[in-house]
Structure formats: structure tokens, C-alpha cells
Amino acid sequence: MAEYAKIFKAYDIRGTVPDELDEGVAQAVGAAFARLTGAPAVVTVHDMRTSSGPLAEAFGLGAASQGADVVSAGLGSTDMLYYASGSLGIPGAMITASHNPAKYNGIKLCRAGARPVGSDSGLAELRAMAETGVPSAQGAAGTITARDLLSGYAAHLKTLVDLSGIRPLTVAVDAGNGMAGHTVPKVFEGLPITLVPLYFELDGTFPNHEANPIEPKNLADLQRAVVSSSADIGLAFDGDADRCFVVDERGEIVSPSVLTALIAVAELAREPGATIIHNLITSRAVPEIVSAHGGVPVRTRVGHSFIKAEMAATGAIFGGEHSGHFYFRDFWFADSGMLAALHVLAALGSQDGPLSALLSAYARYRSSGEINSEVRDQRATTERVRAAFAGTDGVRMDELDGLTVARGDWWFNLRPSNTEPLLRLNVEAPDEQTLADVRDQVLRIVHDDAD
Amino acid sequence: MKIDDWLLEILVCPKCHSPVRVDEEASELVCTGADCGLAYPVRDDIPVMLVDEARDPAKG
Numbered sequence: 056m057a058e059y060a061k062i063f064k065a066y067d068i069r070g071t072v073p074d075e076l077d078e079g080v081a082q083a084v085g086a087a088f089a090r091l092t093g094a095p096a097v098v099t100v101h102d103m104r105t106s107s108g109p110l111a112e113a114f115g116l117g118a119a120s121q122g123a124d125v126v127s128a129g130l131g132s133t134d135m136l137y138y139a140s141g142s143l144g145i146p147g148a149m150i151t152a153s154h155n156p157a158k159y160n161g162i163k164l165c166r167a168g169a170r171p172v173g174s175d176s177g178l179a180e181l182r183a184m185a186e187t188g189v190p191s192a193q194g195a196a197g198t199i200t201a202r203d204l205l206s207g208y209a210a211h212l213k214t215l216v217d218l219s220g221i222r223p224l225t226v227a228v229d230a231g232n233g234m235a236g237h238t239v240p241k242v243f244e245g246l247p248i249t250l251v252p253l254y255f256e257l258d259g260t261f262p263n264h265e266a267n268p269i270e271p272k273n274l275a276d277l278q279r280a281v282v283s284s285s286a287d288i289g290l291a292f293d294g295d296a297d298r299c300f301v302v303d304e305r306g307e308i309v310s311p312s313v314l315t316a317l318i319a320v321a322e323l324a325r326e327p328g329a330t331i332i333h334n335l336i337t338s339r340a341v342p343e344i345v346s347a348h349g350g351v352p353v354r355t356r357v358g359h360s361f362i363k364a365e366m367a368a369t370g371a372i373f374g375g376e377h378s379g380h381f382y383f384r385d386f387w388f389a390d391s392g393m394l395a396a397l398h399v400l401a402a403l404g405s406q407d408g409p410l411s412a413l414l415s416a417y418a419r420y421r422s423s424g425e426i427n428s429e430v431r432d433q434r435a436t437t438e439r440v441r442a443a444f445a446g447t448d449g450v451r452m453d454e455l456d457g458l459t460v461a462r463g464d465w466w467f468n469l470r471p472s473n474t475e476p477l478l479r480l481n482v483e484a485p486d487e488q489t490l491a492d493v494r495d496q497v498l499r500i501v502h503d504d505a506d
Numbered sequence: 507m508k509i510d511d512w513l514l515e516i517l518v519c520p521k522c523h524s525p526v527r528v529d530e531e532a533s534e535l536v537c538t539g540a541d542c543g544l545a546y547p548v549r550d551d552i553p554v555m556l557v558d559e560a561r562d563p564a565k566g
Contacts, residue, residue, distance in 0.1 A: 439552060446526070446535075446546065446555025448518040462516065492512045500552050 062161075063182040065473075066173045066360070069152055069161035072106040076160055078113035080185070084162060085117025085148070087184040089197075091177065092146045092166060096124040096197070098139040100131040100204075101150035102234050102295050104259030106160045111150045114162065119197040121189070128204045130257070132234040132296035137169035137389035138208045144168060151295040154233075154267035157260045169387040173360055209241040215385055216397040218246055221404025227251040227286040227302075229277040231266030232258040235292035235393075242393055248400075251284045253277060266293050268300035269379055271308060278306040288403060288410050290396050298379040299392030301399060303410040312338035315375025316345075316417040318398045322373045323350045332365050332374030332382070334358075335456055335468055336481045340419040341375070356456035357470065363388055377425075377481075420464075421490045423482035428501045430478050433471040437478065440469055440500050465493050469501070507533055508551045519544060521557050534561070 059080075062070035068084065070076035089097060097118045101107035115125040128139055136149040146166045152159035164172040164181075172178055226248050230236035236255030243250055253276055254263045264273045268291035281289040281302050289302030301309040312333075319331045319341065330351040333341045342352035353369055355361040359382070362374045366388050374382040381395035382388060403410050430436045437458050444450055450462045457470030457479075465484035472479060480497055484490040507530060517526055517535065524539030526546065534545040535553055544560040546553060 439554075442554045442556045442559070443513075443552050444555070446518055446520040446553070447513075447516050448523065449516075489512075492510060496510050496513055503550050503552060 059182050059186045063174075063178060066171075066178070067161055067163045069155070069159060071158045072110075072160045076110070078109055081110040081113035081150075081162065082117035082120075083185040083189060084181065085114035086121050086189040087117075087181050088114075088146065088148065088164060089118035089121035089123035090189055090192070091181055091184065094123060094146050094167065096126060096143070096145045098126040098128055098136070098143060098145055098147035099150070100128045100133075100136040100139060100147065102132075102152075102259070103130065103232070103237070103257035104150075104152065104157065104160055107150045107259070110160060110162075111148075114148055114150065115199050117189075119199055121192045122194050122197050124197040125199040127199055127201045129201060130234070130237055131204065131208070132238050132292075132393070133163060134297050134386075134389065134391035134393060135204060135208045135238065136163070137165065137387055137391065138211055139204050140165050140167060140169045141387035141389070142207065142211065149295065151234075153297075154231075154261075154265055154294040165389075169389040171360060171363055205238065205241050209238070209244065212242060212386075212391070212394050212397060213245075215383065215394060216401050218397065218401050218404065221247060221401060222407070223247040223249065224288065224400060224404050225249040225251065225284060225286040226400065227253065227277060227280045227284055227289040228255075229253040229268075229274070229280070229289070229291040230255050230296070231268070231273070231292065231294065232256060232261050232263060233266040233292060233294040234296040238296055238393060239292075242397070246400075247404075251280055251286055253280055261294075268293055268298065274300065274302060274308055277302050278308070282306045288399070290399075292392055293379075297390055297392050299381070299396045300379050301396075301410075303414065305409075305411055307411065309410075309414060310338070310418065310422065311375065311377050311379045312341055312422070313414050313417045314395065314399060315381070316341050317402055317414065318375065318381065318395060319345050319350065319373060320348050320417075321398055321402055323348045326372055329373075330369045330371035332362050332369070332371045334362065334376050335459060336377040336425075337375065338377075338420055338422060338483060339464075339466065340417060343419070344417060354455070359390065420483045420485055421487055423467075423480065423490060423494050426480040426482075426494070426498070427472075427477045428480065428498065429476055430501060431476070433476065433478055436501055437469055437471070439503070440497060443496075443500055465489050467493055467497055469497065507548050509548065509553060513553075517553060517555065519546075520555050521560075536563075
């Protein structure tokens with residue numbers, strides 16, 4: 056009997072195959088999904104893991120047994136699912152475990168129009184139904200049809216970014232043996248791009264490096280390749296290719312906050328006065344730059360559901376997170392690393408200077424990156440930090456997400472992890488010395504376990 | 507007490523916003539404001555700048 060409690064997470068389903076997640080579970084989930092959404096059709100996409108094809112097929116069989124037609128789109132990236140769900144107007148499932156080790160797999164679900172499914176927006180009911188058993192449906196089973204959506208996906212993305220006048224670019228891309236190896240060649244077709252591909256062979260065992268570009272060590276190969284091939288830019292994608300990280304022509308890693316600012320400026324040129332969403336870990340440079348370009352910056356908690364909710368509420372044109380997720384209103388409010396990459400290529404290719412020069416205006420502050428500390432009592436430790444800074448001249452504090460303390464031109468945020476006994480610290484300051492001072496002081500308080 | 511210089515420079519009394527002075531012996535940061543004078547504790551080199559936790563020397 057499957058342990059549904061273990062595999063149903065806050066936003067998706069994930070577990071080890073086959074002990075926690077197998078075709079039986081996938082089929083039950085597919086059936087429950089079709090029944091709960093009541094949709095006449097669903098679409099399935101899957102990544103390159105060995106178990107993904109069979110799990111997608113089982114999911115489809117489950118949905119069809121409930122009378123839903125199934126559009127089996129085959130191999131694709133997670134943003135391809137959003138494209139499919141958005142353009143076809145039907146709910147869908149992506150079989151993937153992103154960058155997790157090979158023995159894992161998972162299911163990401165969305166409602167029609169790529170609308171999110173989370174524990175308080177359907178996932179809990181889904182789990183309950185799958186667990187107790189889905190009632191058999193009356194009527195005929197749905198039909199399962201295979202459809203290749205890769206061309207449509209690539210073409211659609213290129214309608215959202217103006218790449219018409221770009222100069223020839225040499226672009227190094229590290230797919231990390233993930234789905235970008237499948238999608239990049241198609242998306243780059245017809246563009247004046249000389250592609251330097253790394254690890255484009257689809258392989259869910261990730262033989263070269265973890266497909267998780269947020270870790271600098273996973274960008275080392277790309278950095279070397281950019282320099283040795285004299286590329287204008289390097290792009291790295293994660294396992295299911297929904298996140299994209301950038302390396303400039305010098306081989307230096309570009310912070311997602313800088314990319315958020317760059318894309319925001321491009322979107323504001325397209326739509327003056329638009330609203331741009333960022334989370335509270337993103338650099339202060341982003342709201343500053345957005346305001347300077349006549350846009351309206353809105354700050355949210357960390358987490359894609361908050362970004363998406365705020366985007367929907369404000370009609371924001373774009374949202375960016377420090378974690379490398381970029382959300383676009385015109386892409387059904389969904390996130391796409393590929394679309395973000397195309398924006399960066401358009402900005403780079405529409406002028407003659409190198410990427411580092413183009414981005415220098417957006418990289419204003421020094422960031423500590425996320426520093427995790429294990430603590431016994433998250434609340435008590437955060438309180439001690441708050442108490443220490445409470446009497447700081449000119450300090451501003453808020454508790455939108457954990458504790459944020461800001462003074463003059465530095466700030467820090469201290470946030471508890473939901474799943475582990477950790478506090479996550481992010482600091483930003485105008486120079487290295489201030490950054491070190493603030494960071495070390497906060498960590499000193501966090502690590503003080505004198506009780 | 508080992509409180510970083512840069513932090514000491516910016517610490518003020520949360521009640522009246524006057525600067526504080528260090529009292530090593532008592533392990534406290536004492537407000538220099540004329541009508542205030544609250545004394546904030548420093549525990550394990552960590553200042554506790556909360557009015558609730560402060561000692562009011564005037565009241566003994």
C-alpha cells in the first residue's frame with residue numbers, strides 16, 4: 056500500500072521509484088486528477104528519467120479510465136507543460152523530479168491555463184481520493200493521443216520576445232543532461248546563434264554534474280567553456296529546464312537579481328508603468344531600477360505561490376526570484392527559464408557591448424548568498440536577533456517572511472525553513488566590509504547556544 | 507563584553523533614540539538621554555535592546 060502522506064508535498068508529488076512512487080500510484084493520481092478537475096482532456100509531459108515514460112503512460116491510463124482524453128506530449132521541459140496547458144486550455148501533469156538524484160521521480164500538476172495546484176488548492180483532495188480509491192467512471196474511456204508540442208512551444212516563446220534584429224551570438228549552454236538538451240536546439244532554430252552545447256545527451260543519472268545551477272560548483276564546466284570558446288554568454292538549465300542561470304563572457308556568474316532587473320527593464324520598455332514582482336530576498340537594486348524606469352515594484356514572500364498570487368492580483372507583467380525562477384504574465388503567469396534566457400539574449404544581441412558591461416548598471420550591491428544555520432529553536436533565535444537590532448538608529452524591521460532588518464543601505468533577512476531546523480540568512484550591503492560586519496554579527500547571535 | 511564596534515556605533519535606545527554608553531561592569535548599555543537612562547542587558551555579548559527587558563535605574 057503506497058504511503059501517500061510521504062509523497063504528497065506542498066506543491067507536488069515526489070518520491071523514490073518504485074518503492075514510494077510507482078505506476079500504480081501514478082495511475083491512481085491520474086484518475087483522481089481527471090475526476091477532480093472534471094476536465095474533458097488532460098495533457099501529460101515527461102522528463103528524461105528512465106521511470107518517467109512509464110509513469111506518464113500510467114497517469115494517462117488513469118485519466119482516460121475516468122473518461123478524459125489524454126494528450127500525451129512526450130518528452131519535454133516543465134515550462135512546456137505550462138505552454139501545453141495554457142494553449143490547449145486543459146489541466147496537465149509533468150513527470151519529473153527536477154534536479155533530484157536518479158532514483159527519484161515526481162508529478163507536478165496544473166489546472167487549465169497553467170494555474171497552480173498546491174496543498175490548499177486541490178492537492179490535498181487529490182491525495183485523499185487517490186488514497187481511498189477512485190470510484191470507477193460511467194461511460195467510455197477517453198482516447199489517448201500522442202502529440203509533439205516542441206515546435207509549437209518554441210514558436211510561441213519567440214512571439215513573446217523580439218529577437219528580430221539581434222547580432223550573431225556565440226552561446227554556450229549547459230543542459231546538465233536534462234531537458235534543455237531537447238528544447239534548446241529547437242528554440243534556437245532560426246536565430247543567429249552559434250551554439251556550444253554541454254551535456255545535451257538526455258540522461259536521468261546525471262553522469263556529469265547535478266543539474267542544479269543554483270550551486271556555483273555546478274556552473275564550473277560552463278564557466279570554463281564560455282572562456283575557452285570565447286562565447287558571448289553561458290546559460291545553464293536545471294533538470295526539467297524551468298530554471299536558467301547565466302554566466303557572462305568573462306565566465307562570471309550573474310546573479311538572478313541582476314537578471315530580474317534586466318528583464319524588468321525590457322518589459323517596462325514594452326509596457327510603461329507596469330507592475331513588477333520580486334521577493335524579499337531579491338536585491339534592493341530591483342525595486343530601485345524598476346521605479347527608476349517608471350514601473351511599480353511589489354515585494355512578496357519567498358515562494359512561487361506568493362509570486363503567482365501577487366502577479367494575478369496586480370496584473371504584473373513579470374516577476375523574478377533570487378532562486379532563478381522567472382514568471383511572465385503573457386506566459387499564463389507561469390515560470391520559464393527558456394523565456395528568461397531569450398530575454399537576456401535579446402537584450403545582449405540588440406547592442407554591441409559585452410554582457411558584463413550591459414549588466415554593470417544592475418549589479419549595485421554585494422550579496423552574501425543564502426547562509427543556512429542549524430538551530431534548536433528557530434523562533435527563540437530569531438527573537439534574539441530582533442532584540443539585538445531593536446535599538447538600532449534608523450532601523451526598519453518587518454516580518455513579511457521571517458525577520459527583515461534594514462538600515463541605510465544594508466539589509467538582512469532571517470527566515471526559518473519549513474522542513475528542516477534551519478534559519479536561512481541573506482545579507483546585502485554596498486561593500487564587502489559592511490557585508491561581512493552585518494553577516495558575522497547576525498551569525499554570532501544565531502550560533503550562540505548558551506541556554 | 508565583545509560587541510562589534512560598527513554595531514555599537516549604530517545602537518540607540520529604542521525608547522527615546524538617544525545614544526547608549528557601555529557599562530562593562532554591569533554588562534549593560536545605558537541610555538544617555540536626560541529623561542530616560544534605561545539600562546539594557548547584554549547577555550553573552552548580545553545586546554537585548556527591548557524596553558521590556560531594560561532596567562530603570564531611577565526606580566532602583
